[in-house]
Amino acid sequence: MGTIDGLPPLREVIRAHDLVAKKQLGQNFLLDLNLTAKIARLAGDLAGSDVLEVGPGPGGLTRGLLAEGARRVLAVEKDARCMAALAEIAAVYPGRLEVVQGDALALDVAARLAPPVKVVANLPYNVGTELLVRWLTPPAWPPFWQSLTLMFQKEVAERIVAKPGDDAYGRLALLAQWRCDVRIVMTLPPEAFTPPPKIHSAVVHLVALPAPRFPADAAVLQRVTAAAFNQRRKMLRSSLKGLAPDMEARLLACGIAPTARAEEIGLEAFCALARNLAGPAPG
Template sequence: MTDGSSLPPLRDVINTYGLRAEKSLGQNFLLDLNLTGRIARCAGSLEGETVLEIGPGPGGLTRAILAAGAKQLIAIEKDTRCLPALQDVSDAFDGRLTVINGDALELDEAELLGGQPAHIIANLPYNVATPLLIKWLNKRHLFKSMTLMFQKEVGDRITAAPRTKAYGRLSILSQWLCHTSRQFDISPKAFTPPPKVVSTVVTLVPRTEPAFPADQAILEKVVATAFGQRRKMLRASLKSLGGPTEDLLVEAGIKPTSRAEELSIEDFCTLARVYAKAQ
């Protein structure tokens, strides 16, 4: 199995193929191979595994995933300028890399993976990171793990605990459906061009079952309503759900004077079940 040592430095690849990062595509290339290796390791052992990567760009993280022993790496790249550089990576790693020119938001992962559980590892374009995460949370049965780089603000929201400023809808959905862990931050200086924000790597491992029983659509509705006016007490912020709001809260064992950020995920699931029963 080749290790890609014959490949030129990433800066040379960028110059050779004229790969100037495009702001419209949310591109910030990570060239530090120590960091890309560290990201790949966050997913655990990749020996013999299938991995899905989104937005590989010139292939820095791609190289690290393949060097870590992935049996098959499927990379989705929207920018056609990057395809020749990625073909070089595929050639250097015995063809274990398959590159698909397409938009990850429109991707049918189930069809692509053909029932083979995979890891996702990606330095996500900031402008589509949250929609992609929500899409994958709803398809979590396809994945063994998701190791994803976000801007720090989004990483904070995914892993936030109750009673913190970052805690909200994304925290609850992510942690209800997955075990989440914050890995490490990456300085803007590590990227070309440097973004204006710090980045954070987060790993999400899908749960076999959600953390607590609740209907997902109802839970999302209750959470969205509660956080829609997060500074208000729940007896006021939940009024738009209709019905006797205070009675619902009391039945769920929640003080009507509580605010959304004070409730645990279990509290929200209990409230969702009570609300569903009242419909």
């Protein structure tokens, strides 16, 4: 197979730099440059945007992002072994790729990026959900990014897009859908990766809304959904009783049956309850 940029195929890059994927770093490398270019395209038009990539590894997706016209890519990689391979890509795209060795959970990446910003990443499995939650809960909204195009384990992707009544429905779905349009745009089998993981993967595309879908205080909504889903088998009048002494009355005031369970309640109703709890007690 030809390459998209004159650089060697990824298998040769991995062999040349001895980049055996490390389980403790959550690494599973995607080697097909056609697939990495497709993921880059799923992020939309990259021309004129800075792109944040976390966990580039040997740089397959990085190459796709640059070939698809990203104005600039900031690649954050924890594994020092990958630096030489990423430097070779930077040499082919002078001034368009900045590689930072470090932990994405500990870096202030927003300060290194100029808007508009898109985040595109095959996230390491061991930090993917934590990074998503951080990106969805900044101190102020809208966030520094316009969209997130992220690969997760398929089970995590299904939790992000789940609806009330789905087995996967929970806090992650509410958090993502409160502030974003979300959809799964691609699924990949284990054999697409080296080494093959034991599970399927999926790419989720999240577009930040200008304002949350329904008004609510973020901290109150977090408390409500945490209490509700931490005891998801209980009726809401039981799981939420610690939040207010008159919880049953508050639920009824919001049109929510006190005997309902968390998995039955939609985002709009949870936001209504958060607003109720942030205000005075019902008369």
